[in-house]
Amino acid sequence: MKAYWIAHVDVTDPQQYSAYTQLAPAAFAQYGGRLLARGGRSEALEGRPTPQRSVVIEFASYEQALACYRSAEYQAACAQRQGAARAEVIIVEGL
Template identity: 70%
Template sequence: MKAYWIAHVDIEDAQHYSQYTERAPAAFAEFGARFLARGGRSEAMEGRQTPQRSVVIEFESYDKAVACYHSAAYQEAKRYREEWARAEIVIVEGIAPV
């Protein structure tokens, strides 16, 4: 069953945040991730205010999605994100196609 990272990110300093975006792709590639949405137009219909960036990343399995998050490569990239952006990340398992 596929799984997805769903992330909402508010960037405080775009220049420094770029250090995260330069490093994170290596972790995603290692785990076969595929971006389905990344920072395009969005509008909050319910709940909190619309974040600056919404991202959806697909993985082949829940285990790979979780392993990517905990990988040394992602944790190293995450250090740069944490300093210059606020993020909410949820990993969710998909459902069987109908």
């Protein structure tokens, strides 16, 4: 069963955040992640205000999505994001 990584991100330091965006895609690819949405238009209809960026990544399974997040490769990218953005990341299993 597929799983989806959903992230809402507000960038506070674009220059530093670019280091994250240069590293993270390689980790996604290594674990079979396929970007379905990244940035683009969005509108919050309920809940908190619209984040600057919304990201949806599809994985073959919940386990693959978790393995990607917990991997050394992604954590190295994540370290670059610290202090450069506020992020909420969830993984949800598909139907």
